Amino acid sequence: MPTSEQTAAPSEQPQQSDPTRPWAALADDPTIALGPLDGRYRSDVAPLVDHLSEAALNRARLHVEVEWLIHLTATGAIPGAPTLTEAEVAYLRDVVATFGPEQIAELGAIEAETRHDVKAVEYFLKRRLADAAGVLERTSLPAASELVHIFCTSEDINNLAYAVTVRSAVHDVWLPAAHGVADAVADLARDQAATPMLARTHGQPATPVTLGKELAVLAHRLRRQLARIAADETLGKINGATGTFGAHAISVPGTDWEEVARTFVEGLGLTWNPLTTQIESHDWQAELYSDVARFNRVLHNLATDVWTYISLGYFAQRLSAQGSTGSSTMPHKVNPIRFENAEANLEVSSALLDNLSATLVTSRLQRDLTDSSSQRTIGIAFGHSLLAIANVTRGLAGLDVDAAAMARDLDANWEVLGEAVQSAMRAAGIAGASGMADPYERLKELTRGRRVDGDGMRAFIGDLGLPGDVEARLLAMTPADYTGYAERLVAHLG
Template sequence: MQTLLDNCFDFAQTDTALGPLDGRYRSHVAALTNYLSEPALNRSRLLVEVEWLIFLAENRVLKGVAPFSEEEKRYLRSLIENFGEAEVAELKQIEAETKHDVKAVEYFLQERLRRAGDVLGETALPRYLAAVHIFCTSEDINNLAYGIGIKGAVEKVWLPRAKKLVDQLGALAAQAAEVPMLAHTHGQPATPVTLGKEMAVFAYRLNRQILRIENAEYLGKINGATGTWAAHKVAVPGANWPRLAKSFVEHLGLSWNPLTTQIESHDWQSELYSDLARANRIMHNLATDCWSYISMGYFHQNLAAQGSTGSSTMPHKVNPIRFENAEANLEISCALLETLAQTLVTSRLQRDLTDSSTQRNIGVAIGHSLLALYNLSGGLGGLDVANQVMADDLDRNWEVLGEAVQQVMRVEGLAGTPGMDNPYERLKELTRDSKVDETAMRKFVLSLGLSEEAQARLVALTPQTYIGYAPELATGKLLEN
């Protein structure tokens, strides 16, 4: 059979995607390519090179390089704005000759300086070829370019999608705030909650991680071959290079890292990826819980909203594919994010190149998380709350009131009511390994000799009303007080 496949059409000669993010699921993650793809990385590199050139000129750091005119600055910045398919192809061709990606960007920009007169007429830009990439090692450009790209991907793409999911959870929590539901601790019937309160738990957990990610620090450095500004100080001893570096990094919207080896240490990346992975795990918990609630009948899948065929052979089924897809993609994303977090913080001595290959997988790691967010959001949007199923389940489990009866007996005993001895053991005898219906539970309560007020309270209690502050927790009202 392998021989048959060997004689088939050769997909390797086409642009067919190898991975699912660039193939089957591209439409759901395409926005990340503006920040974390190879062309986007080169565009960010070009931005850093251009802004560094403008910055040096405006600060009169280099003798003979005066501040550029507004027209010249517009021309230089237009190189980033107009960086498209033609420029990507040209840069790829240059890199094929240089065998060095950052050097290719340097040569690309120098060529644009040579051509500046064709656009601007009289200009000094062609005389400044030597100023391009001056005082920079490749990592000076790379760390800043990655910082810009990662920040954009997280803030402009991942966070809005994550916040949408939290909003959906909040809306579902409010909708089902007072819908009682049998809880299951260790898979066994337990003290009732409301469905809304359980959704609010996930909204609260995710929102905490979102706040951490919103406050992430994106560090950058521009300090030369081993982090000392050695060549800078020798070539232009009168400049305050640390202060200039800080100003430039902050100009790019990043936080300055003053103390590095040749590379920016990537500690901030490790912190960010750990936070993203933790958010992923919470979403994974949401996916598995929603899957379980569907299997229990607590959620009904709206076939029209899901847009799902269901099973390929069993027409009665609607598979919870959105939640299963999210679960799988979150596991892949976590594996990659954890690898990034663990490996990027280590670089041998002043520099090794392992981070170069590792960082190229950042987009893949965040992409799988983004795809999971898409599926979780779609999955939640296709769920209807099965109130009656949950009500019927509660009616079958009156024994869950045993906890309430036991605690009331303890309180009564402490208050001096006689006959309240061994409440746990007595409820255990009534409820352990047996189903207790409404009649049996109320008969037991009436036999205890409770105070009139306590007895009335327990007789009125049902599994549907034994929900504590769950409605207030679901709507956030309890947290406001």
């Protein structure tokens, strides 16, 4: 017989919310971020906003337009153009320096009408030239309106704007943070240069090393990539619609436009690219992003290795440095969240950088717009990398080395001395000692797939008939002693 619930009228049934509809109109609130970089992790990536945000790009476009106008008047490239006074030059540069929220909103309103970002910047600057008459006495700026954006295609402005913003983001924000994490690894390597540790090749116990040497390898790799990144060229061009200076040459044939372009681009701190289509070819960007992605992957290797050392007990984590909650249900745990967070963000960053490196080097014939959309992800790519760097830096600062745990592992794996014994036997045989035949096979029989303790290894050594000095040296050796030059190799970090 049906229950009362089964026979209730449809209107009496409990109503569930529609999962496809939001509880509130969140999309109408511009302060709610779609992505984590502008929401949860904003504090870690905020320094990049001044370089790689849309507003920063527009400020850079304005900077390029202003400097192009100043350059044209200063070089006398266009007969009849006014010579600007110091006050007029200062006024123009102040347009860039004061580009803030009010100006961003104004530019946005202009772009809503033009439906073209660079054209909006041009019109914004022309407004400021018109306004100069109310600020400066006897100014020629209102009459110089047609100098704004003259001979320029949008890509002349865009390529230079991206160049100056990416360069400043890398050198002012990303590189200092990346050097910071590399230095932190190097400092830890020096501190632990002499701390012996069981190595694991293919995950199996192997010839001992020191913790410091292994960290030094990673620090050295990171620094090598940073040296490449710091030396990467940043190219720029300003040569018209198809890279021929066509409009320049036909309009003002008496000016050496290549020289004007070269000095302008170099004056922005960039390397002049004389051979382009409508776009600067973006090869320098592809090179830079490949190098940053490679740095990311080395840092990812560091994060996975440190995570493994934590799981082995070689590192202990201080709770205050990692976060207040280790697990929502297991209170004993301190999870290596900093390194796991870094892994994820490095993977996202590298994927974006790989895509940029692969796509930006190709443009159909003289121009297509795929680069325009792709380049809007540059800030996201660097943001995820910067966030990862911050997490690794914090994670490293919260580690304590457990040398006793490493010592226990070493003492439980005397079989790793097999390499030392068979190599000493070979050397002794070459030097003329008898009875040293088949050293590898003899050690394999003793050690492969077996645990050998100290007494067993010393008994084996004592039965080999080695020369006295060699035997004494091997008998005195423990796994913790068998680290070769590991400690002194750390000094290569400088």
